[in-house]
Amino acid sequence: MSLRHALLGLLSDEPASGYELTRRFEKALQRYAWHAQHSQIYPELTKMAADSLVTVAAEGARGRRTYAITDAGRAELRRWMLDPPETFVVRDEGTLRLFLLSTLDADDARTVLVPLIDSCEREIAALRKGIADADAASGGGLPFGRLVAEYGLRSFETLRDWASWALERIEHN
Template sequence: MARRFTEVLGSIWPAQHPKIHAELNKLAVEGLVEVESEGPRRRKAYRITDAGVTEVKRWLTEVDVDHTMRLQLLLRSLFFWMMDTDELQRHLESEAQYYRQLADQYRDYAARKDRGEFGYSEQTQSIRVTIEAGVRLYTALADWADWAQTVPPAKPTPPPKP
């Protein structure tokens, strides 16, 4: 479960393996999930309970979405003026490459889903929608980093003409 969580959500909602299990234990105590089976090395498979389904539906329909985005890349952009032009160019090239690679990973995952490698359940289709958001978000961030290389402060402002 931790691997799957990281594969799909790791770059947008990171969670460490112990955090996931602690949360599952908390949800089990609250009656929102239950252990469906236990395998080797005490690995547990969980399933959502009826109460859990009700709570997720309540969260989806009654709780306001937190639209806060904490993107350190954008926070740093406020201070690009403090970097040397060459340093900033290297930084932005690196960021563009990073986000292109993430977008490509998500595209690959989307193609696997579209080929039916994970079936066609409602859950799989919802994950596909999430993956598409990742593709589009990371593509947009790569495009932004490419664009930012073409404007001040990444390119020095030409001196005014006399």
């Protein structure tokens, strides 16, 4: 039910349509936390409305339906946040690829690691800029908040550093 809770989380900030939620998934959650597409989001919103976790707050132009979280929805989100399951399920193609690096020879590993380090640098630069801009504007601006941006920044720095370390280890082994 993680999709459901991700949607409740996005809606707890402010009401939104399925279309907007799809965009916000792309901007804020997709990369690090949870991937979902509109073909999954629309039906899930319908089910959540049936379960009274959200309501249709407004219907606008072009068939647009704006959903708002209900008190029951907030309660369910809080319950889920405070009641961590024993095991967290992870499925991460990028990390899997990293783990399987040891199946490659040194040349192939370099072919994977060098572009990875480059793309980390680009992400880090973009995140730093986003954080600086948001801090200057002081009042948000980051897609899903300062906390998430900081998490992303630190994660990419760690990935870059690890990849550099791995590269060195592979070079002179």
